[in-house]
Amino acid sequence: MTKAIDAINNNNMSVRKAASQFGVPKSSLSDYVTGRSKVGVNFGRPPVIPAEVETKMADMAMDLAAKGFGIGRRQMIARASTVCKDLDIKTPFTNNIPGKFWWMGFRRRNPQVVLRKPEKLSTVRSRMLNRTTVGNYMLDLYPLATSLPPTSIWNMDETGICLEHQPSRVIARQGSKSVPGRVGNSRENITFLPCVSAAGERMPPFIVGKGKTPRSLRSFNVHEGP
Template identity: 40%
Template sequence: MPRTYTHKKRGKTMNYDTKQLADALKAHQNGMSIREASKAYNIPKSTLADRASGRYEVNVTHGRPCAIPIEVEKKIVETVKVTAESGIGISRKQLLLRTNVLCQRIQVHTSYKNFHAGKNWWEGLKRRHGLTLRQPERLGSTRRLMMNREVVGKYFEALSNIITSSNLNDKPEFIWNCDETRKNFEHNPVKVVSGIGAKNVCGRTSSKSTNITIMACVNAAGKAVPPMFIVKGKTPRSLYSFNTQAAPPGTKWSYQEKCWMTNQIGEQWFDTVFLQNCGTHRPQLLILDGHSSHKSLAILQRAIGENIYILALPPHTTHHLQPLDKSVFGPFNKAYNSACSEFLQDP
């Protein structure tokens, strides 16, 4: 809850707007005295005198200015509203955390020393921009319940509206889908020929259980952007054990302590991989799942600025609706296991 004051605040609440103040100043310039204009337009005489003398600007209001510049604040609010309509709702806690990260990243100079977006800032943001907290519809917490006509119908309705409004009906090369998959060096051996009833049929695998995360993105026309590989490590030295030169042309490499896709890596992928390879045509559509690394505030704002629509798949439905899971990762996993088995069988 915002802080409460037990003592009575001094001063009066401003009960006039900028237009009234401007009209009063105009009347004073036309010959009306400060006192007469003050009574006629219900504005304190001292306030009108300060504006008439040029001591303060006309549009100055009472109270301290917003902690974050209003231009940055408007972009944050616009991003939140757009993403909520696209099925990527942001909670209050996520908004505060990502606002602080954004302010640090772009080095926003606030009017408060050591500013930190908290509950008081949220209360003011709600009043200034007409925001509120809404309880999302609860349609089930399991995949079986989420795969119903209502949820899937709303998703395809939103998809159809975006494609129609942005004239992408006959432009599959500008409709993209991205997702990540994790591969373990200890692969699943392929099936081998054996006699009926044979026991203990074994296949050679790697002794390492290290993972590597692959970020992939393909459009509806079948074209893929270069992948991004995320390996386990804390420093760039973790990449030295990989033959990075043998990767597909344009591949980006990154590292993370647990080999996870994070907000920072997701933003890096969007800026250095997707935007660099999706072409200059606008608008375009990017379909993704609801993972937090895909919907960071920086990515959503950058997408709005680049005129790229972001559409999230409904939660717990990717096993049926994720195009990459259906058409790319399945065959890729089989090819990966086959390649690993053949590699380990070579003398």
């Protein structure tokens, strides 16, 4: 808008041409030129939560996402309601709970905050899958693997049913390359575990099913489990 007004004042450009060249609505540009509106005026209500508090909330949410414990939009709205209550801020929100317009304003005031869907990667795996940890593991594994016959080296893999969880979108920092998800959201009930040795020998398939009751999984009343 400012560039369009400068072009009209300095280059004697018409309102129509400036609106077309700079992608500004002609009616709005005409209002600014004639003085009916002023550049830089912010309309609407001021933010309910102070800017420094909102900045801390955004940083907290992005830090949680980086650690694998990201929070979603509803959780951020609930925390905003708690902050207003703790700081004794009088709000125009219904039942003191911010709505979608507060969320839209929060995103606009903190452009580094985006909604990202976490990768299918648990927090533990994201911490352990790095060059140093994997390299040390392979160095320790090599002498053991070379000292054993092929019939004593077995590999078990989870095949047939995917065990990856399906997390919902969480708040993260814009441009972040990896957003791990929380463990425990898997929905699968059965796991198929094949096991093959380095010599090509195969064990019979082993099926791990979901426990009949929580007590069965905690070794109480095991004989009634599947």
